[in-house]
Amino acid sequence: MEEKEVHLVKRVCKELGLTYRELGEKIGYSESNLRKSVSENRLSLPLKKSVELYVKVLNFQKKEEETDKLKDNIRTNLTKIISKIS
Secondary structure: OOOOOOOHHHHHHHHHOOOHHHHHHHHOOOHHHHHHHHHOOOOOHHHHHHHHHHHHHHHHHHHHHHHHHHHHHHHHHHHHHHHHHO
């Protein structure tokens, strides 16, 4: 038996811990538009792209934070090494 795919809006809201209203505010859609899309199991191309781009932006921001932490660790360790050999 094939499992039904969860609607993109519903899945993203659940994964990110957002309500339809909160997601809508972030991507420029009303809560009612998102609810209607989910209830009718329809997804317009602009809505799909908006949700996908929002998720990509969040992923890029997370990677940027991780990169910044790594740079800080490298900087700290290099400073320690330089101070030991000086």
